[in-house]
Amino acid sequence: LMVLTKKLIEVRNLLKTVDNNAKMTLPSIVVIGSQSSGKSSVLEAIVGHEFLPKGNNMVTRRPIELTLIHTPDSKEEFAEFPQLGLGKVHDFKNVQRTLTDLNLAVPDTECVSNSPIELRVYSPNVPDLTLVDLPGYIQIHNRNQPAVLKEKIADLCESYIREPNIILAVCSADVDLANSEALRASRKVDPSGKRTIGVVTKMDLVEEETGVGILKNKDYPLQLGYVGVVCKKTGPDVDSQAIIRSEDAFFGNHPAYRSNRLMVGTSTLRRRLMEVLEDHMGRSLHKISDAVQTELDEARYQFKVHYNDRRISAESYVAESIDTLKQKFKEFAKQFGKPQVREEVRSMLEQRLLDICADVYWSDSRVSNLPRLCLSDPFWQGRLDVSSGALTKSGVGRSSVQLVVDVLMRNMERLTSTEPWVHHAEGRQKVMDFSNDLLRAKFHTAVDQVENTIKPYKFEVECTELEWQEGQKRAVATLEKQLAEAQQGLQVIKSTVGRRKLRNAIKYVQKADREASFRKQQSATSNELETGPSEVLDNPDHPAFNLKLMERAREALDLQSRATLLQTRVGALRSRQCSTADNKACCPEVFLSVVAEKLTYTAVMFIWVELLNEFFFQLPREIDNKLYYDLSRKEIMAFAKENPVVAKHLEVQEKKTTLEIVMEKLRELQRKR
Numbered sequence: 001l002m003v004l005t006k007k008l009i010e011v012r013n014l015l016k017t018v019d020n021n022a023k024m025t026l027p028s029i030v031v032i033g034s035q036s037s038g039k040s041s042v043l044e045a046i047v048g049h050e051f052l053p054k055g056n057n058m059v060t061r062r063p064i065e066l067t068l069i070h071t072p073d074s075k076e077e078f079a080e081f082p083q084l085g086l087g088k089v090h091d092f093k094n095v096q097r098t099l100t101d102l103n104l105a106v107p108d109t110e111c112v113s114n115s116p117i118e119l120r121v122y123s124p125n126v127p128d129l130t131l132v133d134l135p136g137y138i139q140i141h142n143r144n145q146p147a148v149l150k151e152k153i154a155d156l157c158e159s160y161i162r163e164p165n166i167i168l169a170v171c172s173a174d175v176d177l178a179n180s181e182a183l184r185a186s187r188k189v190d191p192s193g194k195r196t197i198g199v200v201t202k203m204d205l206v207e208e209e210t211g212v213g214i215l216k217n218k219d220y221p222l223q224l225g226y227v228g229v230v231c232k233k234t235g236p237d238v239d240s241q242a243i244i245r246s247e248d249a250f251f252g253n254h255p256a257y258r259s260n261r262l263m264v265g266t267s268t269l270r271r272r273l274m275e276v277l278e279d280h281m282g283r284s285l286h287k288i289s290d291a292v293q294t295e296l297d298e299a300r301y302q303f304k305v306h307y308n309d310r311r312i313s314a315e316s317y318v319a320e321s322i323d324t325l326k327q328k329f330k331e332f333a334k335q336f337g338k339p340q341v342r343e344e345v346r347s348m349l350e351q352r353l354l355d356i357c358a359d360v361y362w363s364d365s366r367v368s369n370l371p372r373l374c375l376s377d378p379f380w381q382g383r384l385d386v387s388s389g390a391l392t393k394s395g396v397g398r399s400s401v402q403l404v405v406d407v408l409m410r411n412m413e414r415l416t417s418t419e420p421w422v423h424h425a426e427g428r429q430k431v432m433d434f435s436n437d438l439l440r441a442k443f444h445t446a447v448d449q450v451e452n453t454i455k456p457y458k459f460e461v462e463c464t465e466l467e468w469q470e471g472q473k474r475a476v477a478t479l480e481k482q483l484a485e486a487q488q489g490l491q492v493i494k495s496t497v498g499r500r501k502l503r504n505a506i507k508y509v510q511k512a513d514r515e516a517s518f519r520k521q522q523s524a525t526s527n528e529l530e531t532g533p534s535e536v537l538d539n540p541d542h543p544a545f546n547l548k549l550m551e552r553a554r555e556a557l558d559l560q561s562r563a564t565l566l567q568t569r570v571g572a573l574r575s576r577q578c579s580t581a582d583n584k585a586c587c588p589e590v591f592l593s594v595v596a597e598k599l600t601y602t603a604v605m606f607i608w609v610e611l612l613n614e615f616f617f618q619l620p621r622e623i624d625n626k627l628y629y630d631l632s633r634k635e636i637m638a639f640a641k642e643n644p645v646v647a648k649h650l651e652v653q654e655k656k657t658t659l660e661i662v663m664e665k666l667r668e669l670q671r672k673r
């Protein structure tokens, strides 16, 4: 019973899933032979399918590690390329195409590559075998096949025919065995022929008598013997069954082979290969067990030393990462209440208020007399209506919702830029994407709601005395903050330029401006060219030669006049006239502040209901779904392995587990023998 080979093939496939040094010690059957010796035909006869690349331009350029897995309980026949992850390939024409592509991907300049292609075939009709197909030895070399290629192929074959592998030396019956490259190569590494099987192909091309002579192997004896086969294709679309039938017919017509008790036929070859491999597997069992044990001891040691025997799983890692994120989000949501949202919206509207004031009032020279002038002047009442409208009709709905969305997205960005999410660029992008989706879904409703509810303010804003007083405080504070900023800016210029220098520069700029405006009036009549003030031309130390300084001086002048204006306005807002809502028109900053505050309250109330509530509720669920429940096991594993620390931990743990399983299997096999 051939159980050992099957079990050990399983072991080998297991060992391949972890990085280790023990895997190559399991024997395989390595197929070597000259080009056109019939190597492919023999392999295809063993597998029962045509699947190898065909063509005369060196179609086998990489080793093909072929694992045949006998599946007696299944009718399904398919191949798999474990390295490519294509899944099951049922059509062997596709296997052939894929192998051709993989081989031709090796550039012509390299000709052959040492990196093997792995191929597995599952079928009820194949024996359990591991075979390696290698590029055929070449005889002649022409322009396309330089001399170095011959050597390269020989080297590649030599690396595969070492112990403990079994050599399948393919020779053609119509070529003198003395000239067989395969036998020559095998004799070098296996002089007594203990692990070489000779396969003599094209038996139909020689006379029975000659054939018998070859198979009796008097001249080049091999302990495992020679098997004669006929794998000739009789037509373009002939199936393997037909080939075997015609082979059977051939040997039936040539009784001398059987009567001399010689090994002939593909089925005999298969059987022989199974026996030999099983036998060698048995001999390797001890050695491989030792190798695996050593690896296992090392893995156990690593696991203990580095991870204190602590087991982790990709699932628990993903779950923990998600919990961390949800926890952080919860904290953020807790501290991002209505007051915080209001603060954001308020400061946006405050900026707008300042712009409107600068536009409508502060650039007007009459504004200095505002408190006294406005009391009975309809002009200022009109101004107030214009400014209030400018604020209420400035698209508060869209901008306040957008503002909140931006704040939320910035925070999501911040929450995902910490451990362990720094390792998961794709995961982070997902979080950003579905956060954005959630917010986008609510965006327009929220905007419309806000616009609808602030609509009345576009026509009229009523204001109680209390609201006015609050507004007054806020307006004063806002303007004082602006004032402080202007003063600080001025201070910075003074200290960087120097007080004296700045004073002189300012004087100069003022003078230049006066002269320029004077000349402008003149040039309306005369047509003179503009030049700077006269003394500049005579004085190279003059500040006008320093453009940068001039710029700073102008900046200082602007800040000065802004500070003066703000001071006047703060004074006015603090005055008695501005302490009551009756004088709205005299104190536009206060009134606008009242309007801004009403807008803020209303907007935030609806943003809260329409956008934030939903977002705070939905996001943790989305995190669970999109980052955990929607992922396959494979994706979860890939996610966990993005974190290098976790990847290493999992790797050592997996290796240890796999080696333990392998060791258990090997022990059982040893017990049975």
Ligand code: GDP
Pocket (backbone or CB within 6 Å): 033, 034, 035, 036, 037, 038, 039, 040, 041, 042, 136, 201, 202, 203, 204, 205, 229, 230, 231, 232, 233
């Ligand atoms: P490879 O280059 O060693 O893989 O050789 P192939 O399997 O491609 O065979 C080379 C040629 O020999 C092809 O034209 C085959 O059809 C032919 N051939 C293979 N086996 C036999 C056989 O048993 N008898 C005869 N007459 N021709 C064969």
